[in-house]
């Protein structure tokens with residue numbers, strides 16, 4: 001981790017707070033129009049997907065329907081749900097865009113996600129042992145964790161995690177790894193399991209029971225298309241999220257490093273623990289602007305479509321303080337993710353330490 | 358179509374299953390409102406059909422709400438919902454037209470005075486145009502005409518006349534037996550709201566006597582005085598309705614109580630922030646826990662929960678910020694709060710509180 005002294009950290013905090021204040025002062029109709037436009041687009045894509053799906057016995061229609069529904073789910077999860085639940089649009093005072101009441105279209109209940117993601121992950125970003133998003137307790141992604149034989153084929157675990165991503169996220173709060181070490185008990189998890197089962201059940205019901213039953217003679221096609229849409233969404237969201245924190249140069253921290261830290265230190269940790277990827281407008285929108293993961297982690301509750309326009313300023317702040325701003329093309333960043341997963345599947349003595357630590 | 362779907366239990370269940378929301382129809386709002394803003398389901402839409410100037414700073418907005426709107430009783434108010442610079446704002450206004458008109462033509466009116474510095478009233482005056490669609494909630498309030506047909510005295514000041522206009526017209530239509538007296542205090546003759554309507558009512562409805570008193574036209578200010586009340590026959594037998602600025606309402610209720618009228622006979626309604634009850638500030642303040650947001654902050658003095666939440670960087674739902682609209686209601690799970698308007702202290706357990714008028718007394722936990 002870059003070392004800055006206390007005075008430099010204070011300065012860093014002031015610089016970043018200034019960027020934030022400027023955006024907050026300027027919030028208004030433009031932001032409202034953006035999110036409402038996204039919601040409108042989501043409705044169009046979802047309605048189109050659901051309506052076309054029963055005609056999926058015509059192959060091009062099947063592709064169009066699956067793609068439309070898949071895109072709808074991606075847009076809803078990333079640019080709408082994720083960002084709304086971060087409180088980015090609470091200032092609009094619109095009950096349908098309120099962080100505490102929004103319920104998104106994925107197996108994980110919003111309630112659970114607000115605890116594990118909004119609170120845990122965003123407070124303890126990349127702190128090994130505290131940020132349970134780090135490797136999702138399945139993957140070893142740094143030397144901070146000791147190698148075990150089961151890590152050898154973790155690339156396969158990664159593939160399974162990506163395919164079933166929404167279910168992995170839904171059960172995240174179960175802390176299965178702690179259960180298996182006997183550190184916690186299933187009994188304590190009962191209230192969580194009840195809520196999780198209800199939400200997950202609803203998600204499965206609509207895609208695999210309700211809509212297929214509604215279109216009975218072609219039910220298998222509808223099941224296949226809906227599964228396809230979920231798969232597209234799972235692969236994409238998993239990939240975006242892995243590119244946000246598990247690239248080669250994304251740093252990790254120990255619990256001691258994060259203990260009793262100042263706001264400036266927290267900012268520094270967010271800056272160095274996250275990574276961006278570059279691309280066009282729609283790539284950013286489809287990733288919920290998590291392509292600007294650095295900006296997102298520094299300002300999780302500013303409307304995400306503002307990240308591209310403040311990115312220059314954040315980079316200038318990084319340059320000023322000599323902080324590495326981790327970015328690159330989508331392809332480059334993703335390849336370093338894969339390399340990282342592979343590297344840490346082997347014990348330390350087989351791998352050299354990464355060039356930048 | 359969807360617009361006809363009443364939110365039944367089945368619709369609610371299906372909404373949760375398929376769309377992750379209680380109201381399935383509102384899921385389609387972003388699409389349908391792009392075609393026609395009157396199809397919105399999240400709230401009751403109302404189209405502005407006519408705007409007329411009453412005085413230099415007061416306008417009457419004639420609205421046509423969607424059919425499903427539940428109607429109202431004379432003297433009730435409604436929350437108006439508009440978006441200004443991307444922010445949804447809610448304000449409470451009295452309905453100035455009689456319910457009969459809503460039944461006959463499906464139209465209602467709001468008579469709104471421009472408040473100095475008021476964000477919403479000025480926006481309504483300057484930006485709202487005929488053809489625009491605004492949001493309404495169901496009507497509420499219990500400033501209602503007596504059912505037992507007792508004689509009535511209305512005391513109104515300035516724009517406090519608006520709910521009374523609705524009541525007077527309704528009483529005229531029902532042939533309410535009377536006597537009915539209106540004491541209406543305005544600064545100058547130019548500030549009389551609903552002048553034509555009042556004159557017309559006065560000439561066609563013999564039970565109704567009208568007394569418009571200007572406060573600022575003489576050499577000295579002319580406020581409500583004892584002669585005004587002396588002139589009312591069998592005053593103590595009347596039901597009395599007060600609506601106007603705080604000074605007038607306080608003065609009138611003091612004088613009426615002195616004359617032996619009891620509180621059951623006095624009805625008042627707010628159209629400006631009501632007077633806060635006296636609180637001893639030493640007893641207020643405390644640690645406030647916002648459980649959903651995982652945040653605990655300390656508060657001092659008589660800051661209300663909404664202010665405390667906002668100072669902590671949270672943005673809870675709210676509307677009027679003065680205890681009227683109930684937009685800010687949420688669940689207090691533990692601790693005691695005092696109601697700023699009534700001075701009443703809550704229980705210690707779980708209950709609904711209005712953030713904007715609740716002041717902590719010691720540690721409080723909220724589901725925010």
Ligand code: FES
Nearest residue numbers: 676677678683713
């Ligand atoms: S904001 Fe209207 S009652 Fe609190």
